Amino acid sequence: MPSRTPHRFRRTAALLTAAAACLALAGCSSSESSSATPATPSASSGRDGAASGPSEPAGPAGSARPSRTREADRPGPVHVSIPSIGVRSTLMELGLNADGTVEVPPAEKGMTAGWYTGGSLPGTPGPAVLIGHNDTRFGRAVFHDLKDIREGAEVLVRDGAGTTLRFTVTGKETVSKKAFPTRRVYGPTKGSTLRLITCDGEFDAEGHPVDNLIVYGALA
Template identity: 75%
Template sequence: MPSRTPHRFRRTTALLTAVAACVALAGCSSAEPSASSSASSSAPGETESGSSGTSGSSGSTASTGPTGSTGSTGSSGTDEPDQPAPAHVSIPSIGVRSALMDLGLNADGTVEVPPAEKGMTAGWYTGGSAPGAPGPAVLIGHNDTRFGRAVFHDLKKIRKGAEVLVRDTAGKTLRFTVTGKETVDKKAFPTEKVYGPTKDSTLRLITCDGEFDAQGHPVDNLIVYGALG
C-alpha cells in the first residue's frame, strides 16, 4: 500500500502554489457597504465582505480545494480519512464561540470567506489539514462586516498560551495552545510560514487588521499560530 507522505507532499505543494498565486488569506470587511452575496472572497488576504463567490454551508458542503482537489467532511480535505471535520471553535479568553462552516475556493481560485451576513460565524478552509491531523489547519473569520462587529473582532487581544478549543463532528474536543501572533502587510503575507507543512497538528486563525486603504479595505492581516496540546 503506498505511503501517505508523497500524497500529502503533493497536496501541500499544490496548496502553496495556489495560495502563493493569491498572495494571502483572511476574512475581511470593507469600510463601505457593498451588495450582498452568498460569500465574501478576494485574493486571500484581500478578502472583503460582499464580493462574489460561493460559500460552503455550515458543516455540510464539500468545497473544491486547490488545483481541483475536493475536500469533504468525511476526508476533511486531507490524506487522513479517519480524521473528522471540525464543527465548532471556542476561545474562552476572548469570548469566541462559533460553529464552523466549510470554505473552499471560488471559481477564480480565490479562497472563500464566510458571507458578510454570517459575520459571527468562522470557517474552516477544507483545502488544508483538519485540526488533529498533521499540518496546518486554517480557520478564517471576519473582524467586522457592514453588519457590524464579527466573530474575530477581538482576536488581536489573544495572548500567547491561550487555549483554542476545536470540537470535531465526532464530538471530540481538541485543545490548541497559542504559540504566537503577528500582523503582516497583505502584500508581504508569509505564505510558507502559514501554509507550509508541519509534522504535528497546528492551527492558524486569520482575520483582517490595520488601517483602511483608499478603497476601504484593511491593509493588514492578523495571524494567530497554535499547536495541539
C-alpha cells in the same frame, strides 16, 4: 504513517502554489458579501461584508476543488471556542472561489467562523486554517477581539463526532496583505497546527483593511 508523507507534502506544495497565486485578498468592503479576493486567508475587519486578507484568503491549493486531509474518514471540525477572548462559533466549510481565491464567510454570517477545507484536518499533521471576520457592514464579527489573544491561550476545536482538540497559541503577527507569509501559514508541519486569520490595520481607498492578523497554534 511514512507512506502518507509523500501525499501530504504534494498536497502542501499544491496549496502553496495556489496561495502564492492569490496573494491578494480583497474582500472587506461594504459592497461585498461572501467572498474576498484571494490572497491569503483573511477575514474582514471593518467596513465591508467580506473578509479580506491580501484580498481573499488565498488558498494554498492548486486545484479548484479543495482537498481535505481526512484519515479514516474522520469528521471535519464543527465548532471553535477561545475562552480567553469569549469566542464561541460553529464552523462552516470554506473552499475556493472560481478565481482560485479562498472563500470567506458571508457578511451576514459575520459571527460565524469557517474552516478552509483545502488545508489540513485539525488533529492531523499540517496546518488547519480557520478564517473569520473582524467586522462587517453589519457590525462586530466573530474574530473582532482576536488581536487581544495571548501566547499560551487555549483554542478548542470540536469535530462532528464530539471530539474536542485543544490547541495552544504559540504566537501571532500582523502582516501586510501585500507580503502575506504564505509558506509560514500553509507550509508543512510535522505536528498538527492551527492558524486563525482575520483582517487588521487601516483601510485603503476602497475601504478594505490593508493587513491580516495571523494567530499560530499547536496541538497541546
